[in-house]
Amino acid sequence: MMLVSAGRRLLWQEWDDHYLVFQASSAETHVFNETTALILRCLEEGPRSVAEVKAWTEVALDAAPGELGADEFDFATRRLEELGLIEYLDETVATQ
């Protein structure tokens, strides 16, 4: 399973550990914690597998491999998907 950015135009503002993201397509302003924001940042660079995104996020958080809980990671990605900011795709579709 791959994760991809939904290709929405986003405006970012970071203050301390809070990330404000303006989603132009919906005119919504979101407030994300660091983990959620990093997942989104990671996918702005291109499609990646779920495992790759988790590993990238752990490095960015300066956490040890496996330290980012699966529940927390899953919650963050599902939330981003609900907001229309990322999508889950089959690997074959994502690489086309």
Place this chain on the structure above:
Amino acid sequence: MIIGDLSRQEFQELLAGKGLGIQFGPFNLRIRSNLKSFAALAYQLYEPYPLLTAAVISDFHVDMNSPPGLRRWLRPQACFAIDGHSPFAPYTVEHAFPALEWGINWCVATRAHHLLMLHSAVVERNGQAMLFPAWPGHGKSTLCTALVHSGWRLLSDEFGLVRPEDGMLLPLPRLISLKNDSIDVIRHFRPEAIIGPSFQATRKGTVAHVRPPVDSIKRAQEPARPRCFVFPRWIAGAPFTLEAMPKSQAFLMVATNAFNYEVLDEIAFRLVIDMVNSCDCYSLRYSNLDEAMAALDELSRSFDA
């Protein structure tokens, strides 16, 4: 010319006839009314405002009239209308003046989408504006009224009008609407303040209107740069605190408190981000007005330093 250059008779004739043209900051209004009951108060409180000639194009044409029919005689009412439409149920005629003031605010809040409109009082000193975004009942108007009668300039008691082109704050120094206990607080704090009568049992409780200092009205075309957000909250008996507020929290409070953040979408996001980035942000809790004012004076002096 100002309204005060008219005689009372001329003022009433304009109101009842082709309309009284009056300038409130960036907005030109034409007001008409067939009610004599509030003309005297309007004449007193609007006296220093610029008078517009008939040739000036008005942003809003508002009416405050008694509805037709038997109502006019049996139980008199007053009906607010803009461009011939009445957005609100009629008011009892005794509340015509506060109804007109609310109606004018409603016109601005629902139509002036060329500006970002924050729900905030704004005052200025030495070219630096301090904003007080707050929910109703948090003491914004009381604090604002006390400050503008103590050397600060009023930009607005209700609207932080942000010009998208440069982020400057436009003045809208309209009458300040005080409610309930804050009326007596200000009457005692500044007995010389020009305050209209208290209207009892209106839809917003007891209401009275404060005329801003003349200097604020004269400088209504002079914008100010935002320098500081202070989020006030009056709590009876609470100890005074003035604490720095995280910018992310300040952003959310400003954005959620704005009249048209959703309407302006990306423009609003950028404007609020820029404002919060360039401003210091504080949370204020107070019960003693003098204590709060002294702290805000000191804060203002620290900007100059």
